[in-house]
Amino acid sequence: MLREISINEYLNKAAEVPLVDVRSPGEYQKGHIPGASNIPLFSNEERAAVGTVYVQQSKEKAIELGYKYVTPKLDWFISESKKRSRQNSIAVHCWRGGMRSKSFAQHLSENGFADVFVIRGGYKAFRKHALEAFKTKAEICILGGYTGSGKTYILKELKNKGAQIIDLEGLANHKGSAFGRVGSGEQPTIEQFENNLFWQWKDLDLQKPIWVEDESHRIGLVNIPMNFYNNMRQQPVIFLDIPRQERAQHLVNEYASVNKAILEDSIRRISKRLGGLNTQKALDHLEKNEFFEVAMITLVYYDKYYWRGLKNREHNHIYPVEIKHIDHSTNAQQILNYHESIRVQEH
Incomplete structure (x- = not known):
């Protein structure tokens, strides 16, 4: 099962459902949800390159480059996620619940994970919730x-x-x-x-x-x-x-x-x-x-x-x-x- 959940829903599940942060190592080091493991879709350099292509060329070209970086890592994503999952259950987030976390979660869901949750709004939603608290x-x-x-x-x-x-x-x-x-x-x-x-x-x-x-x-x-x-x-x-x-x-x-x-x-x-x-x-x-x-x-x-x-x-x-x-x-x-x-x- 693959579904989106709010940050409040995740916080209620946090003790039972491990969390994966798919942002780059630099984003993770600047600030992350406590307890989250970093399994980055892109390295810092790869993320910068995709961003440059997006700005200077097009969204389509940036997605194409992203797939080029990600494809060799697909088996690694599965093996690393299995190390962290609990009873084939795992939650995933990126910066604001966009393409990175959704594509990563879809990949897990298609490769044996029973419950995969994507945090709606991603890390940005968590930050807003934390500061409001x-x-x-x-x-x-x-x-x-x-x-x-x-x-x-x-x-x-x-x-x-x-x-x-x-x-x-x-x-x-x-x-x-x-x-x-x-x-x-x-x-x-x-x-x-x-x-x-x-x-x-x-x-x-x-x-x-x-x-x-x-x-x-x-x-x-x-x-x-x-x-x-x-x-x-x-x-x-x-x-x-x-x-x-x-x-x-x-x-x-x-x-x-x-x-x-x-x-x-x-x-x-x-x-x-x-x-x-x-x-x-x-x-x-x-x-x-x-x-x-x-x-x-x-x-x-x-x-x-x-x-x-x-x-x-x-x-x-x-x-x-x-x-x-x-x-x-x-x-x-x-x-x-x-x-x-x-x-x-x-x-």
């Missing part, structure tokens, strides 16, 4: 706190205790500061970050609290979708008030094993804000492996930077929680208890 209001709980408060670890503990969370820094593969790339791999594209965020968002109960870390609009090289970010900015902040010495030690535990050249580069990135004297002091301490002193110097800058951002919020939307020591599990429970007390008071 961020307009939906939800009870987002913002976990704030100065650098070194262990917010990411607390999020994980909140999840262990049954709370809903979205780890934006985890999705961005960046910790959101000059040191944010330390210990992290390559960041996704902005488009892929949005796709991955939606993939988590779609499965959450929007009637229940969703915990996220307080973030700037930009995390490294990616941006939080504007509708999602605006929703965040309208929510109250539960602010972890943890002594600087505790936070400095936490940073030492996290970064002391990192290559010092990377740490030095990160310090130099904020040298204008640290000032020449503090930058040199931090570099001197780094050279001597005095990581605690480095952390204390850089935290002065980060604390001021974060506080300026926090002051842009309505004051009565900030709820400080005084915490003496960094114990992620204990702190997570304290935050849950405090949040529940706030909800009781407001109702």
Whole structure:
């Protein structure tokens, strides 16, 4: 059976029906539906050549060239799709549900696949659906706190205790500061970050609290979708008030094993804000492996930077929680208890 389905219909089947993206590798790398496998009809170079012929000659000539590229790959399309299909069932999409996905799906249907679904509107329909989804209001709980408060670890503990969370820094593969790339791999594209965020968002109960870390609009090289970010900015902040010495030690535990050249580069990135004297002091301490002193110097800058951002919020939307020591599990429970007390008071 071969039939078209909407993106909503596919999302309801996503857990059971594998998805194949037949766009070129370059299109796929820029952004794709999470979980989709790339079995490209054309290579990047072939796609460019077909496009050139379409513009400079005709649609018919472009189709003719396309068939020339595709014909030797027909058996490969079948074998690769079989590796990914489940019970001879598979879904297919291209950029907007046009000739590429329909011809690929027809080929599968004629060669033993029982159920082949083509996503109507293709990847373009998915993108529209994903970005629209961020307009939906939800009870987002913002976990704030100065650098070194262990917010990411607390999020994980909140999840262990049954709370809903979205780890934006985890999705961005960046910790959101000059040191944010330390210990992290390559960041996704902005488009892929949005796709991955939606993939988590779609499965959450929007009637229940969703915990996220307080973030700037930009995390490294990616941006939080504007509708999602605006929703965040309208929510109250539960602010972890943890002594600087505790936070400095936490940073030492996290970064002391990192290559010092990377740490030095990160310090130099904020040298204008640290000032020449503090930058040199931090570099001197780094050279001597005095990581605690480095952390204390850089935290002065980060604390001021974060506080300026926090002051842009309505004051009565900030709820400080005084915490003496960094114990992620204990702190997570304290935050849950405090949040529940706030909800009781407001109702």
